[in-house]
Amino acid sequence: MTMLLIAMFAMPLLLAAFYSWTSRMNHFFFFGKAVPAEFAASSQAKTIENRYRLTIWLGCLPALAACFVLYSHNRFTAGLWAMLIEFLVFNFAFARAHQAASRVAPPAITTRAVEVPLSAPALHPPSMIALLAPLATGMVLLLTSLALLARRSSLAGAPRALDALVAAHGGENMFAFGMGLAFAGLAALLIRGTARSRTPLGQNALWSSMIATWAGVAAMTFAMASAWAGDTISLVESRSVTATFALLALGVVLLRMMRTRHYVPPSAEMQSDASWRWGLFYVNRNDPALFVQCRCGAGYTLNYGRTMAWPLAAVFLACLVVILVTAGQR
């Protein structure tokens, strides 16, 4: 119980630390805007920056309060709600900082030229096949289990039977966790095929996703194998294995981030200020990329100028709503 409580309160704090830290890694832009180097070092800029960081840590307070209230009402998703509140507060703070920077910063001298490497960079993102491997392995294992179960089970359907089998042996948490991590693999596949991934961010995000997907497949396999062997996994065992895999995946992400001092954006995205709305939303119909390096925090965001971006955003929002609304009570 104490572990769960610590994890729930650690999540919002980790998110705040992430936003505070990554605002330093994105130093190629000043709150999503290309500004002259002199302005970025000026006292005006420091004021905007300090105000943003202060908002981040102050934004933690209502999120932690919400987390405490929801947790005391037995809501299992208290940590997620807190993170959602923080996400909204942090992005709002970023948009305000972006507007402040746009008002006072002189325009940066930019050229529209784009320069890209023709040879393979020293670090390279994993290939599509390497990303597909853990997903395919997980899918084969899952389908084999479903087929075997469908042959011998008298239950209504194989998926339900597998669910029941895994749940009966206490592995449902681990199985759900594995399925969740497998989505990292799907996201990585999408990014590898539709984003400029030959960048420091691309290397980190894709290698980390691949490792997270393997960890997810391992967790799913562990849960399924235990169920088939008839061994019941206790709640403590389930949480220990899940926490180990989660810490392993988080450790890889953090290690890779620490080794990269700055996320150098791709050349084509260096001078796309005009395509950014509030420094948060990228809209460019002429850009073939579906995902672009975001300027707030570290990661990728959708190019809303592409038609495919809208259904993807809708699916993501729907998943979020389903998890937040329907996730069970403690």
Add this chain to the structure above:
Amino acid sequence: MPPPPTLRIDPASTTPVYRQIVDGIRSQLVEGLLAPGNPLPTVRELALDLGVHFNTVAEAYRLLSAEGWLDLKRRRGAVVMERRTPPAPPNAREHFALRLRQMIAQALAEGLPAQDLAAELEAFGQELTNEHRMAPTAPDGE
């Protein structure tokens, strides 16, 4: 150690982007920065990196392939090929001189000082002579 080969395009230029890609890659090939056997990014990768349409890059690769520089492999990008220099057409030298004059006229009209142009041409001539001495290319059939 030679600098790693890079491709630079200017989307705001009046020269079409596919032409800029062809010219840029051909320069690297002629200067030997891209050697036979070297792989180039796939059409998809290069188009994403440059932020241009896939067909633009595909067209540029097709032109370079037609010139004998690239071997296009389906889904695996392009690979630089060993290429023998074809014999020059009869009026190639006059055609080159005309194009050079046009380019010089354009540069002068844009305000570039004649001395700077002359220095640049002289440096380039020297570079070309040195390269030619180091790696003479035999015309086809010899």
